[in-house]
Amino acid sequence: xxxxxxxRALRDAGQITxxxxxxxxxxxxxxxxTPEGGAVEATGPASPAAAPEAAAPASGAPEPxxxxxxxxxxxxxxxxxxxxxxxxxxxxxEASSQAREAVAEARQSTTGAAASSTMAPIELAPAGTRxxxxxxxxxxxxxxxxxxxxxxVEGDEDQKLVVTPTDEGVRVTSERGWSxxxxxxxxxxxxxxxxxxxxxxxxxxxxxxxxxxxxxxxxRGRMLAGDLSVRDAASVDLSKAAGDLAVAFRPTxxxxxxxxxxxxxxVRFQPGSDATVEASVxxxxxxxxGFEVDDRMVGAxxxxxxxxxxxxxxxxxxxxDLSLRAPAKEG
Numbered sequence: 001x002x003x004x005x006x007x008r009a010l011r012d013a014g015q016i017t018x019x020x021x022x023x024x025x026x027x028x029x030x031x032x033x034t035p036e037g038g039a040v041e042a043t044g045p046a047s048p049a050a051a052p053e054a055a056a057p058a059s060g061a062p063e064p065x066x067x068x069x070x071x072x073x074x075x076x077x078x079x080x081x082x083x084x085x086x087x088x089x090x091x092x093x094e095a096s097s098q099a100r101e102a103v104a105e106a107r108q109s110t111t112g113a114a115a116s117s118t119m120a121p122i123e124l125a126p127a128g129t130r131x132x133x134x135x136x137x138x139x140x141x142x143x144x145x146x147x148x149x150x151x152x153v154e155g156d157e158d159q160k161l162v163v164t165p166t167d168e169g170v171r172v173t174s175e176r177g178w179s180x181x182x183x184x185x186x187x188x189x190x191x192x193x194x195x196x197x198x199x200x201x202x203x204x205x206x207x208x209x210x211x212x213x214x215x216x217x218x219x220r221g222r223m224l225a226g227d228l229s230v231r232d233a234a235s236v237d238l239s240k241a242a243g244d245l246a247v248a249f250r251p252t253x254x255x256x257x258x259x260x261x262x263x264x265x266x267v268r269f270q271p272g273s274d275a276t277v278e279a280s281v282x283x284x285x286x287x288x289x290g291f292e293v294d295d296r297m298v299g300a301x302x303x304x305x306x307x308x309x310x311x312x313x314x315x316x317x318x319x320x321d322l323s324l325r326a327p328a329k330e331g
Contacts, residue, residue, distance in 0.1 A: 145215035274307035
């Protein structure tokens with residue numbers, strides 16, 4: 001099996017997308033059309049006896065050097081293409097592993113109890129900040145900041161929502177428990193609406209569903225499957241296994257993390273942001289105008305600064321498309 005056949009096998013197995021396969025095949029095909037043989041024909045037959053004479057510098061002819069250079073470049077590009085294919089396979093394996101772990105964890109959960117993140121916690125909010133922790137198995141969640149003194153949690157009566165005081169604030173759960181039907185989308189997810197005081201933070205632990213968070217200054221936690229949108233935040237520490245993630249925030253100090261395994265990630269820095277940014281996608285495209293982008297055969301990295309660069313923002317995506325948007329410069 002040659003390199004092109006290997007790429008097609010990866011595509012047919014669903015380990016890389018048709019677009020990624022076409023890109024890799026295009027590079028390999030171009031190499032096959034301009035191989036070392038084309039350069040050798042310009043200098044005569046490629047026989048073992050003639051090879052040393054063709055390479056001898058005494059003749060002063062440039063053709064042998066050009067042939068050697070072409071051969072070296074072709075070899076290097078071929079090696080890069082093979083490395084890219086291996087990177088695609090590795091990224092696909094990682095994404096598949098994360099999906100299996102997500103399903104296994106959901107099956108083991110009975111009440112949506114919190115599970116510790118694999119990432120060590122970072123300090124997002126001032127000491128003494130009050131937190132609302134939402135732990136659900138399957139829920140469509142809406143959280144907004146409001147001019148109120150205590151959290152307000154709303155949902156239908158049959159959803160059996162439970163609000164429990166904690167040392168940090170409150171914890172929101174449901175007594176309905178886990179359901180495989182809700183996990184695969186055949187049953188109704190919980191429809192939960194939460195209003196928080198403007199200085200509170202939100203801690204998420206969702207197995208499946210969609211979540212929309214607006215105006216909450218501090219947002220941390222993880223989701224396994226579903227889409228998550230966070231708007232008008234100041235600090236974030238978020239991890240997702242599968243689904244799209246959109247974050248619009250205004251970091252000015254401290255450390256912030258956004259991590260996703262599979263799906264599209266859109267990060268928008270709002271006016272007033274002040275951060276040094278490092279981002280990467282293992283398999284997919286990266287769109288980051290205004291940042292320094294290192295595009296690779298599969299995946300890319302980006303780095304840059306918004307404002308003075310005091311805060312530190314890390315964005316990591318395994319498989320999908322990543323977009324970084326800095327605020328428009330005034331004037």
